[in-house]
Amino acid sequence: MSDQAAIYPRLTLARAMYGFVLLGVLAVGLMGAVILNTRASTLVDASLDRAVRLRTESAGETLARSLHADWQDLKFLVSKVADSDAEVLTGLMDGMRGDGQRISWIGYADINGEVLQASDDLLVGQDVSERPWFRNGLRGPYAGDVHEAVLLAKLIASDQPGGLRFVDLAMPVKRADGQVIGVVGVHINFAWAEQFLKELAAALAVNLYLSGPDGQIIVTTASTVPTAQEVRILRAAQPASEAATREIWPDGKTYFSSLVPQVSYQDLPSFGWRLIGRLDGDSYSDGLVWLRATWIIGLIAMLAVIGALTSVFVLAFIRPFEKLGNAAEQIAAGQDVYPPDERRTREMAQLSAALARLETDQKD
Numbered sequence: 001m002s003d004q005a006a007i008y009p010r011l012t013l014a015r016a017m018y019g020f021v022l023l024g025v026l027a028v029g030l031m032g033a034v035i036l037n038t039r040a041s042t043l044v045d046a047s048l049d050r051a052v053r054l055r056t057e058s059a060g061e062t063l064a065r066s067l068h069a070d071w072q073d074l075k076f077l078v079s080k081v082a083d084s085d086a087e088v089l090t091g092l093m094d095g096m097r098g099d100g101q102r103i104s105w106i107g108y109a110d111i112n113g114e115v116l117q118a119s120d121d122l123l124v125g126q127d128v129s130e131r132p133w134f135r136n137g138l139r140g141p142y143a144g145d146v147h148e149a150v151l152l153a154k155l156i157a158s159d160q161p162g163g164l165r166f167v168d169l170a171m172p173v174k175r176a177d178g179q180v181i182g183v184v185g186v187h188i189n190f191a192w193a194e195q196f197l198k199e200l201a202a203a204l205a206v207n208l209y210l211s212g213p214d215g216q217i218i219v220t221t222a223s224t225v226p227t228a229q230e231v232r233i234l235r236a237a238q239p240a241s242e243a244a245t246r247e248i249w250p251d252g253k254t255y256f257s258s259l260v261p262q263v264s265y266q267d268l269p270s271f272g273w274r275l276i277g278r279l280d281g282d283s284y285s286d287g288l289v290w291l292r293a294t295w296i297i298g299l300i301a302m303l304a305v306i307g308a309l310t311s312v313f314v315l316a317f318i319r320p321f322e323k324l325g326n327a328a329e330q331i332a333a334g335q336d337v338y339p340p341d342e343r344r345t346r347e348m349a350q351l352s353a354a355l356a357r358l359e360t361d362q363k364d
Helices: 002-006 013-081 086-097 131-139 190-204 232-236 287-334 344-362
Strands: 103-110 113-119 144-150 164-174 179-190 207-211 217-220 243-248 254-260 274-280
Touching: 002 113, 013 086, 013 103, 013 243, 013 254, 013 274, 013 287, 086 113, 103 164, 113 164, 131 144, 131 164, 131 179, 131 217, 144 287, 164 190, 179 190, 190 207, 190 217, 287 344
Parallel strands: none
Antiparallel strands: 103 113, 103 179, 144 164, 164 179, 207 217, 207 274, 243 254, 254 274
16 A cells, blocks of 8 residues: 555645645736836836926026016116116116126117116226127127126126126117117126026926037036037037937936927027936936835735635645545545545535445445
8 A cells, every 4th residue: 555655646736736826926926027127117217208308398498487587677678768868777777787696787889889878887988889799689689698708807896716707688779760779788697597507406306407509518507517429418409409318427327318409488589508407317216116125025915815815725625635535545445434524615525425435335
């Protein structure tokens, strides 16, 4: 009998059940982990891409809206030139200039380029006919890119390391018949724009790069300024097209970047600026790690619950078959054993009844 028992497989029905459930849970867990990792990475990439786009667009519009306020003031000032005497006009200019932290100079020059009125009377009587703001302002509304101070460099004190830099707004002054009689120009202190962008970047948790018409970076809120050869998004800043990229920057980190092709708002003339926003690709990594850890914990919990349910199933439905199997072997060996009466399932009842008849037949 022991020789016959030796040929029985070591695998029992209970072990097969545990193995099947374990493999099933592991297969589902592995498949779920692959799907989760793929979908989570895609979701994070899409979220970062959208975040950098929205934040860069918001920063660009906020900067343009602030400059548009100066443009509106300039339009109001221009409308008063023809009807106001010199004292009133100078008072309006001084009021618009304020403390000089944002607007450094405002002046009105006649058709020949001679400054007639100006804030704090700076440059009154000077010839500005060769200045870009005047020449372009004669032709129509004008916004000029950042440049160093020329005539005002010695007249306005500055604690900026690189000296004063301005951006210009200008508009022609016309009589009622449409004839141009002069130009009003505004010099905005570019240090204000730099500080404004840095505050925006801090509020939006994004690095900002403002590029000029030639594609060169004129303001950055980051500690370093890579070149266009090093970063693809900076090369995209040269043509006037919107772009978004995910790439490795010179510091070795992956960033999501977005380009706003034109910093503008309503009727504000274009400065030729483009704004690039950069967001750290690892910004959401903590959330992704948490999500993966949660999945692992969930998988372990699921395995424990299914294991407990499997144990109950084995006790309720597999062990009775083992008892019937042992009884059948004993009956086959001629032992006087009455098989257990198991009726949890139809198959158990059939097998138990059959063994009972065999036992009865052996006795007869």
